[in-house]
Amino acid sequence: MNDEVLFQWSDDYKIGNAIIDREHIYIFDLLRRLHEVVENEEGDRSTVVTVLSELLDYTQTHFRKEEELMRRNDYAEYEEHLFAHDGLINKVEDLIEEYQDGEPVLTYEVMLFLKDWLLVHILQMDINLAMLSD
Secondary structure: OOHHHHOOOOHHHOOOOHHHHHHHHHHHHHHHHHHHHHHHOOOOHHHHHHHHHHHHHHHHHHHHHHHHHHHHOOOOOHHHHHHHHHHHHHHHHHHHHHHHOOOOOOOHHHHHHHHHHHHHHHHHHHHHHHHOOO
16 A cells, blocks of 8 residues: 555644644654655665664654643543553564564554554544643
8 A cells, every 4th residue: 555645644633732733743754654664675674673763762752742741731541541652652662673583563454553553542542632731
């Protein structure tokens, strides 16, 4: 599948918090870049690991910002949200480790999982963050 379609940002994904929305757009860009590198077999395995690591680092930074926003506002669903964040971080860390071990883990199904996780998370969990004050 064309990576432009798989990881195409839509304004329908905006939650109404400009900072979080900008960061979500960048995560989509990172996923599009990862898919492009894998699909086109650009560079060597280290290129893929570099993009995966950038995705992991940026996502962790983004999640910390969301979590701080939730803590400042005594967000009732903080623990559930944190659990979801930790789950994705662990999944990406596992992908990096497995990929470095030579396993073919970056399949279309994995890319689709990442997109679906992100969309469900944005549209069902992060949407509630829009009401919180920065």
